[in-house]
Every structure is written in C-alpha cells, then in structure tokens.
Amino acid sequence: MREARGSGRAGLARPRPERGTPPAGVPVPRARRAQLHPGAWWLWALALGTAATRTTNPLLLALLITVSGYVVAVRRPHTPWARSYGAFVKLAAAVLLLRLAFAVFLGSPIPGTHTLFTLPEVPLPDWAQGIRLGGRVTAEGLTFALYDALRLAALLICVGAANALASPSRLLKSLPGALYELGVAVVVALTFAPNLIADVRRLRAARRLRGRPDKGVRGLVQVGLPVLEGALERSVSLAAAMDARGYGRTAEVPPAVRRTTAALTLGGLLGVCAGTYGLLTAEGGGYGLPVLLAGLASALAGLRLGGRRTLRTRYRPDPWDARAWLVSASGAAVAALLILAGSLDPGALRPGVVPLEPPTLPLWPAAAVLVGLLPAFVTPAPEAVPDPRKEPTT
Numbered sequence: 421m422r423e424a425r426g427s428g429r430a431g432l433a434r435p436r437p438e439r440g441t442p443p444a445g446v447p448v449p450r451a452r453r454a455q456l457h458p459g460a461w462w463l464w465a466l467a468l469g470t471a472a473t474r475t476t477n478p479l480l481l482a483l484l485i486t487v488s489g490y491v492v493a494v495r496r497p498h499t500p501w502a503r504s505y506g507a508f509v510k511l512a513a514a515v516l517l518l519r520l521a522f523a524v525f526l527g528s529p530i531p532g533t534h535t536l537f538t539l540p541e542v543p544l545p546d547w548a549q550g551i552r553l554g555g556r557v558t559a560e561g562l563t564f565a566l567y568d569a570l571r572l573a574a575l576l577i578c579v580g581a582a583n584a585l586a587s588p589s590r591l592l593k594s595l596p597g598a599l600y601e602l603g604v605a606v607v608v609a610l611t612f613a614p615n616l617i618a619d620v621r622r623l624r625a626a627r628r629l630r631g632r633p634d635k636g637v638r639g640l641v642q643v644g645l646p647v648l649e650g651a652l653e654r655s656v657s658l659a660a661a662m663d664a665r666g667y668g669r670t671a672e673v674p675p676a677v678r679r680t681t682a683a684l685t686l687g688g689l690l691g692v693c694a695g696t697y698g699l700l701t702a703e704g705g706g707y708g709l710p711v712l713l714a715g716l717a718s719a720l721a722g723l724r725l726g727g728r729r730t731l732r733t734r735y736r737p738d739p740w741d742a743r744a745w746l747v748s749a750s751g752a753a754v755a756a757l758l759i760l761a762g763s764l765d766p767g768a769l770r771p772g773v774v775p776l777e778p779p780t781l782p783l784w785p786a787a788a789v790l791v792g793l794l795p796a797f798v799t800p801a802p803e804a805v806p807d808p809r810k811e812p813t814t
Contacts, residue, residue, distance in 0.1 A: 456799050458586035460744035465582035467751030468792055471758040472574035475769040476567040479781040480758075480789060481574045487792040488581040495795065496584050497802040500618045507617055508580025512573035519569030524557050528565060530773060532558025563773045590738055615654065619647045677725060684722030691715020743798050750794035757788035 465488070472484050496502045525539070539554035623643045627633070632642075695712025761782065762769045768782040 457738045457740050457744040458591040460747040461586040462582045463748040464751035464795060465578045467755040469575045469578035470755040472571055474758045474762050476571055477769055477771055477779050478567060478570055479779055480785060481570045483786055483789045484574050485577050487789060488578050491796045492581050492584050495799055501588060502584045504617060505580045505584035508576055512576040516569045516573050519565050523561055523565035527552045527555060528561030530561045530564040532560030534559040534776060560773045560776050619650050681722050681725040684718050688715045688719025688722055691718060746798050747795045750791050754788055754792045758785055761785040
C-alpha cells in the first residue's frame, strides 16, 4: 500500500507538459507537422516585394509576379482567407490602369519626342504651374508610367501572396508578447478583405439562386447592405470574444523595467531608421549596416522585456524548422542578389526611357529571381478537400 501511495505522489510531482504538447511517445499529427510557420511566408513575400522595389525592368517584374503566383497556385491552402489573392491581383491591375490614366490626362515629368496623340489642353492659372490637363501624350511618358506602376503592382501581388499563404490566426499566435495587442489589430485588418470577399460571394450566390440580379448598381446596393450588417455583427462578436479572453490585461511590472523597455525599443527603432537611411544613400554606406544591426539588437531586447507585461499562453506553437529557414532564405537571397545587381549594373535593372529603347532581360538577375521558386518544392502540398459526394467507408 505504501509503495502504491508513494508512486502516486511521485506521479503528482512530475512536471506537467505544456498545454497542447502531446505526451511522450505519442506521435505528432501529420497535419500539424506539415504546417509551415506563417512568419516564413511573410518574410519570403516581403523579400520578393523588396526585390521588386529595386528594379523597373518590366521583364524582371513580370518574372517576380510569375514566381509568386506559381508558389501561390501550388501551395495555397483550401481556406476562405486564401482566396484573397485574386482580389490583390485585381487591385494591382487597377493601380496599373489608374497610373496610366494619370499619365495620359495629367501629363508626365518625362520629356519625349515620340508623340502618340494630343488631347485638348485645359488652361490652368499661374499658381498651378507644373500641372496640366490634357495636351501631348508621348511614348516616353507612357513607358515611364508603365514601369513605375508595374513595380507597385508587383509589390501588391507579393503582399497578396503572403495573405493567401499564411494563416492570420497562426501568425498572431507567433508574435512576441510585446507586440500582441498591435498584432491583433493588424490581423483583424488583414482578415477584413478575405471575410468581405467571402460575404459578397455568398450573398451573390444566394441572390442568383432566388432569381434576383447580382450585378450592376442595383445588385451592388442590395448586396452591400447585408455585407455591412455582417461586418458589424462580426465586429461585435470579435469584441466580446476578446474581452472574454482577457485582451488588454497586463501584468504588474516594476517602473524601472518599463522605462528600460521603452528606451530600448525607441532607441532600437531610431537605429533601424538611421541604418536603413544609411544603406539607401551613398554617403552612409559605412555606418549604415552597423547602426542597423545595433538598432535591431536593441529593439529585440526591448520587445523581449516588454513581453513580460502580457499574460498569454500558446496552444500548440508553430515550430520554426528547417523548411521555414529555407523559405525565408530563398526570399532573402532574391532581395540581396537584386540589390547587388543594382549596384553592379544599374542600367540592366532600370532601363532608360529617354531615348526610348526596348528592355532586355539580364541573365543572372533573372536566375536570382528563380530562387524564389524554392518554397514550391520544399514545403508540403496543401491538404486536399474531401469530396462531399463520396460516402465515408467503414
């Protein structure tokens, strides 16, 4: 009897495993092992977006868009928030058309000799010098506007790829404690577009089934009101859920720790800004990288100290494994190689428009962009959606 009691006390004295962690000897579910850390997708996409900002070559920008689109096509999960990629592509196309329209009707700062057509020009007062309405439209001005708009469109599509590949809820769970409240606001903002698109599709399908119009101004008005009502209800439910889970409640921290946290975080952010400015200018190339690294170290130390104020637990945290390192490194390699190519051969990455000449595809920068395809081969394929018409087998 004593041995039995002793074994019971010993069993009670054992440390309890972390919540969400399976006991020893129990294999981790395959679906959980197959998930990639959402931060890796965002680092990969932001690195591709950084590479897009370093060039105006339309061939390289089209290659970047193709690479991100292929990875999304083969690795996008079958979830409602993953359908937002099409909305970002449409937004990029709208930005492209709007930029070209501005170049046509408001003119372009690039002088040109190849006149395409001439619009009636509206005379403006003297205080509006530098602005014109109508007038001569040149091929050089349209080409410059096309290159500039295509760069912004590529950046938007890269951000859309991150939204389609990374789960917003899992990304929120992976943020440090000091950024938890800010992360909640960002994730709620990022999930607004996918939820809005899902509501619009659901309401349009319901109207089609009832034989009512779902297009045009009338259909837009009759669909828009239920969408706004659903967004309001979702906001109220989200606020109630956040309050029930103790959102915004902080722990007691000594004043010295709070002041140290604020000083480290503020100083680190200033160092990051100064270091980034130094890297982007020719005069600050010597001090830019050291200041940037010191600012990052200070900001990370401040975030770690600030995490003590937030009382939160993590259920089944996503591991940062070798695949996450490979995905992040592939995007960072694309950005670093294009930055290097821009310093070695700026003419290849920024083709001139005066005089007007066709762009050429530089070989090794194009090969560097193809490194961004690595996530399509090292990450697991998304889980297939079961066919609802197939009866389960027993």
